[in-house]
Amino acid sequence: MTTHAEPTAVGDHDDHQVGHSEAGVDQAHLGEKAADWVDGRLGIYGLAKANLRKIFPDHWSFMLGEICLYSFIIIILTGVYLTLFFTPSMGEVVYHGSYTPLNGIRMSEAYKSTLDISFDVRGGLLIRQIHHWAAIVFVAAMLVHMMRVFFTGAFRKPREINWLFGFLLLFLGMFDGFMGYSLPDDLLSGTGIRFMEGAILSMPIVGTYIAMFLYGGQFPGNDIIPRFYTIHVLLIPGIMLGLLVAHLILVFYHKHTQFAGPGRTEKNVIGMPLMPVYMAKAGGFFFLVFGVIAMVSAIASVNPIWAYGPYRPDQVSTDAQPDWYMGFSEGLIRIMPGWEIRAFGHTLVLGVFIPLMIFGLVMIVIAAYPFLEGWITGDKREHHILDRPRNAPMRTAFGVAWIAEYGILLVAGGNDLFATHFNLSINTITWACRILFFVGPVIAFTITKRWCIGLQRRDRDKVLHGRETGTIKRLPHGEFIEVHEQLSPEALHTITAHEQFQPMELPAEVDENGVKRKVSLLTKTRARLSQSYFGEAAQIPKPTPEEHAEITSGHGHH
């Protein structure tokens, strides 16, 4: 690099000759001039100075967020292509196209144009399938990325707001997916839109009004597809793009979290620079994700709308399933008993309305968790070192319980498939899911918590007594022992680097003057939660350096 030091008057650069003779220098000089031109107008050097060699830590789980970003980009690219051919209209036409089984059938223009994309536009089917597969991957990756952030405690201060951005992206992504697969107006997705009508109708007082306004009249009307189209291609993606940019800006601004390890502290970040390593790795990873999704779309058919036929409100296919990310809401609706309260000339459709509320609750719980944990710990410090899930047993158990609930609802959402594939009674499966809805998370919670504590105990043993080598040694008096090997200083530090909270204690019931203290219910709740999070039953005290010194200094060595 040539130095370009003197801050002489702007415009001097033309006669600013640097006497180099090697090849390539002229080119570099040109590049520099171009960069100067841009900097003079946009001031990019400040940004570049901070970010060109920005350090990112390395861990496989940090790629999950990248998959979200890349599948989102793939969705936008392919989505723009699809808009060039798709007709978002419910106007009816009679089909005379290359898919002969549907010849002469009445269908909406939306459905017909989707058939044309699939059968008459070269590569149209591929782009449609990439779009759909990428959406499936997108939501899945967001959920798994969120789990990574959750289980490692990366949502703690200062990242709570970014957690909310991520949550909103997941929420919007799910709904945009739902609207997207509803657009072709096929028999399967039309059934989903009908379900949505029923769900809206269940809302007390406002339900019928919202339904009429949304559908532009009675179901199905002529408006829902064009309205969904605008929301699907413009409104929600626009909001998501904004959230995504904010999410990424915050990732850069906060600097990435890292796992504990030698040299890694709360005050630094250790890794490799953006340029060149992560430009190549992350940039390359975009192509890997795109490539894999393209190959999947080449061989695996997704949403073959021609097989379902056009939508008719009086027809339905069996195995009516939403895309996977809507499966848990489908499960909620399937296991709910059909409660209805009829009184004073009104109906309260609890059988549909309660699942609708629980659906919201299941989502809100994710959004709220960082604030709940922050309230329990009372911790106001910044955290940049990630937790190992075992070292936060209550959080981990809570997360696993949530996943268990989600999984049970997913099974319930496909209860008909489980019934037909495993030859079981649908009633039995539904009842099992009803019971598991309450019991499953509790079991998952208990097992996970114990598991975490067991792992903590094992860590403690490893620190104090070393690693089991698998080498059996016979002592002179005949006893067999397994040789334990002390951990390396790096491993010792890594395993013991986490911090352990002490549970919050309530002040004594009476103060020093014998006056009964008023302790609010909120404080009591917080103390109880703190006790369950950090009490004796929730964590194994990590070994102290003194304990370690005592055991390793001679006598305890075996």
Next chain:
Amino acid sequence: MTSQDNMSEEHLPEAHGAHGGELAVHGDAFADPGLPPHEHRRTDIDEHAAARAERQVAMWFLLSMVATIGFIASYVLFKPGPELKNTVYIFPLGHISKLNFSLGMTLGISLFAIGAGAVHWARTLMSDEEHIAERHPIEASPEVREQVFADFRQGAKESGFGRRKLIRNTMIGAMAMVPLSAVVLFRDLGPLPEKKLDSTEWAKGKRLVNMNTNEPMKASDITVGSLTFAKPEGVEESDEDFQEVIAKAAVMLVRMQPADIKDQTSAEWGYEGVLCYSKICTHVGCPISLYEQQTHHVLCPCHQSTFDLSDGGRVIFGPAGHPLPQLQISVNGDGYLEALGDFSKPVGPGFWERS
């Protein structure tokens, strides 16, 4: 803000890395040993290995180019469309579109190869030495904080916002009211519900027309054990509002031995054991399509609500909240099945105004 939470601070664990500092006097075995020395990779020290890695990266990029040419060739060579001649048999996928398969694979390879090349390049040839970057607290220093607050107070004072209450209150009022225009604008998204959900196209004297044959039916056309779908006379698929009409008016006809009918009213509403029920599930409105001949149960394929047609459409399993409405039928002078009126209850899912 922090002082309100008086019980929190003292229970926080020691600041991170505390055992790195003062405790080290005792020879703390858990102290941070610092970043381990960088270990060189083969490609860092062996020029041959590096040259090989370079060739491997180039091979990936070359493969990508070849695949892109393959993509263009596939686009030109293969025809779109569902016909068998446009498909290729690939085990275990079966017959799949030649065009889709070749385009997807070549596109996939051309993209994947770029990614693989870039990642291989980064992993073998770019420096893998770890660097340390310092973090800086996000919170501003007390001086900056004070300055910001002072600036804000200054600005607020100069605006007179706090002092001139009349301006403040009217402004808040105006700002609160102006979004109302936006809300009002949404009124014309659709009509008001009124009684629209309460009635269907059925009316006294309308004959039942077979959905498949488009012919009016006689009771003798309905056999025991079959499930027949019907629509009101005069409703045609080509009608402008066919979808909305059929979304409420679709019915199904079953016939059972009069002795099998448990509900007396239900039997009277039928004709010689022929019963006519709404096809629209009372849960969330899916069309019911699965009929069990022996038990006279119908099952909604969407959420498995099960109704007993021999017992007035009662819900016997699943999430539906009320029975399937039954349409009162008879035969007219020519012997054709006809409705004796509209449904007595609104069809389909429950809603607030449903009595």
